[in-house]
Amino acid sequence: xxxxxxxxxxxxxxxxxxxINGLVGRKFSEKTIGLIGxxxxxxxxxxxxxxxxxxxxxxxxxxxxIDLFKWIVAGGINVSIGYQxxxxxxxxVLVVTGVGSLIHFYSIGYMHGEKGFARYFAYLNLFxxxxxxxxxxxxxxxxxxxxxxxxxxxxLLIGYYYETDYAxxxxxxxxxxxxxxxxGFLIGIFLIIQNFxxxxxxxxxxxxxxxxxVGNDTIFxxxxxxxxxxxxxxxxxxxxxxxxxxxxxxxxxxxxxxAATMVTSGVYxxxxxxxxxxxxxxxxxxxxxxxxxxxxxxxxxxxxxxDIKKVLAYSTVSQxxxxxxxxxxxxxxxxxxxxxxHAFFKALLFLGSGSIIYALHHEQDMRNMGxxxxxxxxxxxxxxxxxxxxxxxxxxSGFFSKDEILWKVFNYSSLLFWMGALAAMLTSFYMxxxxxxxxxxxxxxxxxGGHHVHESPAVMTVPLIILAVLSVFGGFMGIxxxxxxxxxxxxxxxxxxxxxxxxxxxxxxxxxxxGTMSLSVIxxxxxxxxxxxxxxxxxxxxxxDSTIKGYKKVIYNKYYVDEMYERTVISGTIRxxxxxxxxxxxxxxxxxVNGVGKSIRRIxxxxxxxxxxxxxxxxxxxxxxVSIMLVYVxxxxxxxxxx
Amino acid sequence: xxxxxxxxxxxxxILFSIGTAGVLIRRTGIVILMSIELMLNAVNITLVAFSxxxxxxxxxxxxxxxxxxxxxxAAVGLAILVVVYHHKKSVDVDEINSLRR
Numbered sequence: 001x002x003x004x005x006x007x008x009x010x011x012x013x014x015x016x017x018x019x020i021n022g023l024v025g026r027k028f029s030e031k032t033i034g035l036i037g038x039x040x041x042x043x044x045x046x047x048x049x050x051x052x053x054x055x056x057x058x059x060x061x062x063x064x065x066i067d068l069f070k071w072i073v074a075g076g077i078n079v080s081i082g083y084q085x086x087x088x089x090x091x092x093v094l095v096v097t098g099v100g101s102l103i104h105f106y107s108i109g110y111m112h113g114e115k116g117f118a119r120y121f122a123y124l125n126l127f128x129x130x131x132x133x134x135x136x137x138x139x140x141x142x143x144x145x146x147x148x149x150x151x152x153x154x155x156l157l158i159g160y161y162y163e164t165d166y167a168x169x170x171x172x173x174x175x176x177x178x179x180x181x182x183x184g185f186l187i188g189i190f191l192i193i194q195n196f197x198x199x200x201x202x203x204x205x206x207x208x209x210x211x212x213x214v215g216n217d218t219i220f221x222x223x224x225x226x227x228x229x230x231x232x233x234x235x236x237x238x239x240x241x242x243x244x245x246x247x248x249x250x251x252x253x254x255x256x257x258x259a260a261t262m263v264t265s266g267v268y269x270x271x272x273x274x275x276x277x278x279x280x281x282x283x284x285x286x287x288x289x290x291x292x293x294x295x296x297x298x299x300x301x302x303x304x305x306x307d308i309k310k311v312l313a314y315s316t317v318s319q320x321x322x323x324x325x326x327x328x329x330x331x332x333x334x335x336x337x338x339x340x341x342h343a344f345f346k347a348l349l350f351l352g353s354g355s356i357i358y359a360l361h362h363e364q365d366m367r368n369m370g371x372x373x374x375x376x377x378x379x380x381x382x383x384x385x386x387x388x389x390x391x392x393x394x395x396x397s398g399f400f401s402k403d404e405i406l407w408k409v410f411n412y413s414s415l416l417f418w419m420g421a422l423a424a425m426l427t428s429f430y431m432x433x434x435x436x437x438x439x440x441x442x443x444x445x446x447x448x449g450g451h452h453v454h455e456s457p458a459v460m461t462v463p464l465i466i467l468a469v470l471s472v473f474g475g476f477m478g479i480x481x482x483x484x485x486x487x488x489x490x491x492x493x494x495x496x497x498x499x500x501x502x503x504x505x506x507x508x509x510x511x512x513x514x515g516t517m518s519l520s521v522i523x524x525x526x527x528x529x530x531x532x533x534x535x536x537x538x539x540x541x542x543x544x545d546s547t548i549k550g551y552k553k554v555i556y557n558k559y560y561v562d563e564m565y566e567r568t569v570i571s572g573t574i575r576x577x578x579x580x581x582x583x584x585x586x587x588x589x590x591x592x593v594n595g596v597g598k599s600i601r602r603i604x605x606x607x608x609x610x611x612x613x614x615x616x617x618x619x620x621x622x623x624x625x626v627s628i629m630l631v632y633v634x635x636x637x638x639x640x641x642x643x
Numbered sequence: 644x645x646x647x648x649x650x651x652x653x654x655x656x657i658l659f660s661i662g663t664a665g666v667l668i669r670r671t672g673i674v675i676l677m678s679i680e681l682m683l684n685a686v687n688i689t690l691v692a693f694s695x696x697x698x699x700x701x702x703x704x705x706x707x708x709x710x711x712x713x714x715x716x717a718a719v720g721l722a723i724l725v726v727v728y729h730h731k732k733s734v735d736v737d738e739i740n741s742l743r744r
Contacts, residue, residue: 614736614737615675615736615739616670619667
């Protein structure tokens with residue numbers, strides 16, 4: 001049985017779930033809604049696992065094309081709704097459907113009793129549908145369709161609590177910032193159509209492989225514009241500002257969309273178009289340094305946040321920076337590898353924080369937590385696993401992927417390496433700060449009104465445990481060769497090599513690889529120790545917002561970037577809009593519209609005088625008219641006779 | 644004196660003019676209807692005269708149609724005037740101008 005024939009079901013199963021829950025979901029019980037949503041997503045996962053096993057058994061790993069139907073045929077452009085299965089898209093599909101299904105199940109517990117339960121699951125399934133279009137689409141336009149679709153779902157789910165003040169605003173912010181990036185993405189698509197005449201990935205790579213006549217400048221602009229789209233979707237400098245605000249949505253949404261899947265689509269896009277990016281080393285350098293800067297910048301902000309989800313949000317931005325750093329230097333495999341492990345441990349961390357927030361009745365401020373270790377044992381243990389993974393503890397998944405990135409980056413530029421290393425140290429620091437403030441020390445949460453803090457139900461803890469296992473052991477699919485004592489090889493890199501290959505030349509030897517590896521371990525330990533001394537030994541708890549002073553205040557307020565955007569870009573746009581409104585809209589547009597109206601009114605008023613209401617006047621007009629016609633006919637006749 | 648086509652045409656023209664003048668000058672609805680009737684009959688005279696002159700019967704047949712239409716028109720017109728009179732206690736057409744406002 002050839003499972004790839006059922007690949008369309010991967011995409012459309014969540015869509016069917018969306019239709020059912022979206023149209024008639026309100027009539028069902030919570031259990032039915034949750035099961036429909038989760039099973040729709042699980043079906044996709046099962047099919048993709050079957051396809052994965054079949055595909056990895058193939059000796060010749062050519063991409064499998066599934067063309068469903070023609071979508072747009074215009075001139076030389078021929079775009080189809082078609083899906084492409086190769087190692088890269090399979091990795092993404094497995095992550096999206098696997099982590100996605102776990103989060104669906106988790107949501108049944110977390111969203112229990114919320115208003116709009118069916119709406120939530122409908123949006124979640126719609127998101128899965130869009131995301132699978134994004135990763136499986138065999139052309140850039142279908143990818144863009146998914147790209148916009150996930151943006152829409154992100155907006156809808158951030159604004160899920162639409163009755164609050166902050167959630168709809170955060171949703172709008174996410175949508176508008178993404179639109180700015182998408183504008184760049186669109187320009188990139190247009191440039192590709194103009195210069196290559198095709199949007200299909202395989203056709204594009206064939207054209208490029210044959211040696212294209214398209215100039216390097218053009219390719220530079222194409223790749224740069226597409227990267228602008230990626231900075232929006234994947235929250236890189238300068239368009240990262242929406243992601244921390246996106247935490248206004250329900251926590252499983254933050255885990256699925258704003259940590260594990262959607263925000264990584266920029267990295268996937270660059271890996272997918274790696275054959276174009278390698279032709280533009282300038283863009284690659286920009287990608288790498290933007291990634292490095294974001295990794296460091298966001299990590300510093302993360303160290304001073306007190307909202308548990310905000311810490312994780314900045315951590316996500318920072319980790320995405322790592323991935324961009326990797327793909328920027330040409331280590332595409334390392335970037336995708338980190339994407340996968342990050343999906344495991346960041347989904348775990350978010351779901352863990354969701355479990356805490358659920359137990360504490362929507363308390364998110366870490367200053368009001370502490371001592372939850374004994375109350376929430378499963379959450380604590382799984383969360384600790386996630387923290388160890390992200391901090392880069394040896395043999396946890398994050399260690400393998402982050403270390404590989406740092407090692408590859410070291411071959412490219414030592415400045416970038418130190419930026420990454422510093423960011424890794426801060427990562428270890430803020431994550432252990434979070435753990436110490438939340439789970440250790442005294443309990444600062446006040447139980448009131450019979451609400452006792454207790455562990456979440458199994459439907460929430462089981463996904464946590466599965467993700468914890470993946471976070472701990474997931475790294476072993478990509479063992480670096482210096483640690484490969486049993487010579488099992490780097491399975492991940494080997495599997496991906498049929499669709500993506502690294503372009504980075506490795507200039508240093510084994511000695512340096514050991515060096516960077518030990519350095520990253522030391523760095524993680526330094527971060528841990530600082531956090532240990534401040535937050536566990538000295539039991540330091542940050543005071544109220546007003547007591548935060550000095551450099552901490554600047555960082556706590558996120559370097560006032562939002563305020564700066566407010567002052568410059570936003571108020572500038574508003575001012576330009578006002579000027580246009582004042583001088584163009586009011587004078588020109590309104591002038592034309594009102595002018596037409598006024599002139600017709602004036603003509604009408606002029607003619608109005610003839611309507612006297614006297615039959616005699618009408619009769620007279622008629623007689624005059626008939627007389628004129630008669631005279632005209634007679635004169636004509638007379639002239640004819642004369643001639 | 645032999646009666647020629649011209650005599651008929653002149654008579655018809657005179658009658659038509661009288662009718663037109665009546666429509667233009669008079670204000671009473673009934674008289675206006677009578678004037679219109681006069682105009683129509685002036686036309687009828689022309690038609691019959693030409694029919695005879697051309698030795699063809701078409702004109703005369705047309706006259707029957709005109710008479711039928713005139714009868715119908717008079718019936719409807721008078722009925723309207725009756726309703727207007729009920730409403731306004733007058734058949735002065737100058738006062739029937741509520742659509743103007």
